[in-house]
Amino acid sequence: MFAEKLTLTPSAIAPADLDALRAEGLSDEDLLTATQVIAFFNYINRVADALGVPTSHNGRASRARFKFVRLSKRPRSGILDY
Numbered sequence: 001m002f003a004e005k006l007t008l009t010p011s012a013i014a015p016a017d018l019d020a021l022r023a024e025g026l027s028d029e030d031l032l033t034a035t036q037v038i039a040f041f042n043y044i045n046r047v048a049d050a051l052g053v054p055t056s057h058n059g060r061a062s063r064a065r066f067k068f069v070r071l072s073k074r075p076r077s078g079i080l081d082y
Contacts, residue, residue: 003038 002017018031026034048055 002034006035006038007042 002013002021005017006013021031021034022028047053
C-alpha cells in the first residue's frame with residue numbers, strides 16, 4: 001500500500017502512513033531504505049518510458065534489446081538536443 005501510494009500519489013504521503021509502518025515494526029532506517037528503493041524504481045521506469053526502452057514479455061526492460069545507437073538515429077525533438 002505504501003509503495004503504491006508513493007508511486008501514484010507521492011504528495012499524499014502523510015505522517016500517518018509512516019506511523020502505520022512503524023507500528024508494523026519498521027524503523028526509521030527501514031522507512032528511509034524502502035522509500036529510496038521505491039523512488040529509485042519509479043525513477044528508472046520513468047526514464048525507460050521516456051527513452052522508449054523496449055520491455056520484455058514480463059514488463060521488465062530488456063537491456064539486450066535496447067541499443068543506445070537507436071537514440072542517436074532518432075530525429076531530434078528539441079527536448080533532448082545535444
